[in-house]
Amino acid sequence: xxxxxxxxxxxxxxxxxxxxxxxxxxxxxxDPPLPPEAGEAEKMAFALWKAEASHFAPEEYxxxxxxxxxxxxxxxxxxxxxxxxxxxxxxxxxxRSLLKQGEEILKKVEERKEAKRLETASRLRELExxxxxxxxxxxxxxxxxxxxxxxxxxxxxxKEAGFALDRGKFDEAASRIAAAQRHLxxxxxxxxxxxxRFSDRRLLRRWKSxxxxxxxxxxxxxxxxxxxxxxxxxxxxxxxxxxxxxxxIGIGRNGLADKLRAGDGATPExxxxxxxxxxxxxxxxxxxxxxxxxxxxxxxxxxxKLGRLPxxxxxxxxxxxxxxxxxxxxxxxxxxEDRQMDELFHLVPVGTPVAIVGTVFSGAAIxxxxxxxxxx
Amino acid sequence: xxxxxxxxxxxxxxxxxxxxxxxQPTEELTAAQKAIEDAKAAGSAKYLPDETxxxxxxxxxxxxxxxxxxxxxxxxxxxxxxxxxLAQVKTDAEKVKGGVAAKKEEAKKxxxxxxxxxxxxxxxxxxxxxxxxxxxxxxxxxxxxxxxxKAVEDGLPEIQQLIEKEDYLVALxxxxxxxxxxxxxxxxxxxxxxxxxxxxx
Numbered sequence: 016x017x018x019x020x021x022x023x024x025x026x027x028x029x030x031x032x033x034x035x036x037x038x039x040x041x042x043x044x045x046d047p048p049l050p051p052e053a054g055e056a057e058k059m060a061f062a063l064w065k066a067e068a069s070h071f072a073p074e075e076y077x078x079x080x081x082x083x084x085x086x087x088x089x090x091x092x093x094x095x096x097x098x099x100x101x102x103x104x105x106x107x108x109x110x111r112s113l114l115k116q117g118e119e120i121l122k123k124v125e126e127r128k129e130a131k132r133l134e135t136a137s138r139l140r141e142l143e144x145x146x147x148x149x150x151x152x153x154x155x156x157x158x159x160x161x162x163x164x165x166x167x168x169x170x171x172x173x174k175e176a177g178f179a180l181d182r183g184k185f186d187e188a189a190s191r192i193a194a195a196q197r198h199l200x201x202x203x204x205x206x207x208x209x210x211x212r213f214s215d216r217r218l219l220r221r222w223k224s225x226x227x228x229x230x231x232x233x234x235x236x237x238x239x240x241x242x243x244x245x246x247x248x249x250x251x252x253x254x255x256x257x258x259x260x261x262x263x264i265g266i267g268r269n270g271l272a273d274k275l276r277a278g279d280g281a282t283p284e285x286x287x288x289x290x291x292x293x294x295x296x297x298x299x300x301x302x303x304x305x306x307x308x309x310x311x312x313x314x315x316x317x318x319x320k321l322g323r324l325p326x327x328x329x330x331x332x333x334x335x336x337x338x339x340x341x342x343x344x345x346x347x348x349x350x351x352e353d354r355q356m357d358e359l360f361h362l363v364p365v366g367t368p369v370a371i372v373g374t375v376f377s378g379a380a381i382x383x384x385x386x387x388x389x390x391x
Numbered sequence: 392x393x394x395x396x397x398x399x400x401x402x403x404x405x406x407x408x409x410x411x412x413x414x415q416p417t418e419e420l421t422a423a424q425k426a427i428e429d430a431k432a433a434g435s436a437k438y439l440p441d442e443t444x445x446x447x448x449x450x451x452x453x454x455x456x457x458x459x460x461x462x463x464x465x466x467x468x469x470x471x472x473x474x475x476x477l478a479q480v481k482t483d484a485e486k487v488k489g490g491v492a493a494k495k496e497e498a499k500k501x502x503x504x505x506x507x508x509x510x511x512x513x514x515x516x517x518x519x520x521x522x523x524x525x526x527x528x529x530x531x532x533x534x535x536x537x538x539x540x541k542a543v544e545d546g547l548p549e550i551q552q553l554i555e556k557e558d559y560l561v562a563l564x565x566x567x568x569x570x571x572x573x574x575x576x577x578x579x580x581x582x583x584x585x586x587x588x589x590x591x592x
Contacts, residue, residue: 057448064444091455095462153535163538164545167572171546174568175561344534 046094050103052110053090056083059117068120070186071127075120082113131185138192139177146170146199149206158209158269162202169198209271212373213246222372225286229370230256239367241289241336243349245271245282246374250336250349252362260362262355265340267347271373274306274347275315276324277331282347282371285310287334289367292360299338299353300360304369306334336369413468415457419477423450426484434557435487438494442487449480498559505566506550512573513543519580532583539576543569 060083063069068076086109093101146169153159153166176191212218226242233240234256242251245266252260268280275281283306291303307315307330315330336349338356349371351359427446435443453476460468517540523533546569553562 057452061444061448065441087455091459091462094459097464097467154532160534160538163535164542167539167542168546171542171565171568171572174571175564178564178567 046098047101047103049090049094050107050110052107052114053086056086056110056113056117059114059121063117063120063124066121066124066128068124071124071131072120075116075123079113079117079120082109082116086110086113128183128185132180132183135176135180135185135188135192139173139180139188142169142173142192142195142199146173146195146202149199149202152206152210153202156206156209156271158205158271162205165198165202165205169195169202172198212271212273218373222284222370223375225284225370226372226375228286229253229368232368239363241363241367241369242375243282243336243369243371244374244376245284245372247376248341249376250351250359251376252359254362260358262351262359263341265343265345265350268344270345270347273373274311274331274334275318277329278346279331280344280346282345282349283307283311283334284371284373287369287371289336289363289365289369292363292365293335293337294360296335296337298335298348298350300356301335301337301348302360302363302367302369304334304336306332413460413470415461416470416474416477419474419481420454420457423453423477423480423484426481426488430484430488430491433488433491434495435491437560438491438498439487442483442490446480446484446487449476449483453477453480495557495559498563499554499557502550502554502559502562502566505563505570506547506554509543509550509566509570509573510547512570512577513540513547516540516543516573516577516580519577519584523580523583536576536579540573543573543576 060080063076063079068079086106089106090103093103093106146166149162150166150170153162172191172195176188176195179185179187179191229240229242230253232238233253237255239259240253242253243249243264244251248264248266250262250264251258252262267274267282270280270282272279272281274283285306285308287304287306287308289302290305293301293303311330315324318324331347334348336351336356336359338353339345339350341350341352343350427443427450430446431443435446453473456473456476457470460470460473516536520533520536520540523536546565550562550565550569553559553565
């Protein structure tokens with residue numbers, strides 16, 4: 016204010032100088048506003064980060080970030096210049112081009128995310144189907160309990176994967192799917208060897224031949240024969256070659272496997288005969304079978320030589336058709352309700368042929384869970 | 392006249408000294424950085440990721456402002472705006488840190504409620520299984536369901552461990568899955584019981 020005294024007015028040079036300096040401070044020292052595209056580009060960078068562009072379009076995102084960083088530095092350089100010389104139009108142009116690039120990346124990211132979501136959801140559904148298939152089978156198989164824990168763990172982990180997928184956490188979902196697969200593989204290792212037996216054409220033919228042989232004998236000799244279908248849980252009594260009575264049965268704890276040795280909990284498969292009738296047994300009444308037969312002994316010796324059986328283990332015996340109820344699990348015998356055992360006991364003499372098979376009444380080969388039945 | 396030029400030169404010199412000696416806001420910058428680190432250490436990146444990212448961006452913008460001013464002609468240099476920006480970052484980071492605590496508490500509450508629900512569902516399913524109808528639910532079925540519940544039970548300690556490790560979101564997922572499975576088994580048993588009841592009528 017001292018400089019603007021009336022004294023200064025008297026000197027035009029000083030007034031000019033002061034006016035120049037004043038203009039410099041009033042106008043020249045305030046920065047022009049930044050182009051609005053700068054703020055939009057920062058918003059775009061945030062949107063790309065939030066959309067996980069670094070994961071779904073890494074190269075494109077890196078290129079966007081590099082360009083944006085270069086522009087930021089140019090903006091700093093431009094803003095550092097004396098306000099009169101600041102020029103933002105070239106930068107604004109580059110920012111507009113970058114924004115366009117960002118929109119394209121965003122679109123690409125959304126497309127890739129959707130594809131990933133669909134792929135993960137499809138994988139989830141496929142595994143759910145496999146788990147549900149095995150769960151259904153595990154209810155039919157006494158051995159099912161051995162796989163249930165693994166199956167349940169697979170199912171739980173898969174549910175968690177579903178929750179992660181709902182949150183859009185694809186990596187988390189993928190790692191849980193992988194864990195579910197490991198549990199599922201463990202369940203399949205237990206169940207598939209059993210289920211595979213019921214898809215084995217050679218074995219199915221063998222079972223049928225035993226059943227046919229027993230029924231033929233019944234027809235030819237006019238007596239009775241028994242066919243036990245382990246999978247169908249059915250015992251059919253034939254009289255003179257015709258189906259006469261059908262009973263529901265229980266089988267061994269690992270009943271669907273073929274019996275190989277003592278204590279394996281499996282119900283033997285083969286063509287046997289009733290060798291003794293026990294009117295008073297631990298399980299109501301019983302029909303003792305001639306297990307092991309010659310074929311069982313040969314198989315036992317073969318497996319023993321191959322080292323596939325534990326050392327010192329015997330072939331087992333005392334396989335019966337007995338009472339005690341069909342809902343229990345036996346050590347390998349075939350069990351019926353007491354009332355039905357009474358009926359059977361009355362109708363079956365010593366020497367009756369008994370074919371115990373994996374299945375003959377369940378139709379043809381069993382399609383494995385998630386598999387189509389073949390036509391051959 | 393000569394004295395007037397002297398005054399002007401002196402004034403400009405004072406101005407230049409004042410502007411040129413403007414100090415960079417290093418203390419404010421350190422304080423803002425520390426506030427962000429504190430928020431992150433509290434778990435902001437996990438529980439409030441958007442807000443954490445915005446804090447980082449605001450800090451970067453403040454650093455750019457410092458750089459801009461440092462490169463400016465000394466007369467026009469001013470760090471006032473940078474200081475304001477850094478103060479805002481610090482305030483926001485402190486808010487985020489407080490928000491994380493609330494979010495964590497909420498997540499913990501949800502995880503624990505779901506854990507309790509899973510425990511209750513398992514308990515109910517086990518009680519139902521103990522009186523499951525033997526006729527329909529053959530021994531094999533009961534053993535299968537027992538195995539299912541055992542698998543659910545096996546997973547419960549892991550939920551507790553996750554809660555203790557403050558991994559509430561994963562704990563919540565696991566508890567939800569366990570509850571659904573246990574409820575599913577309980578429903579299967581209830582259905583079997585209903586069927587048996589129906590047959591007896």
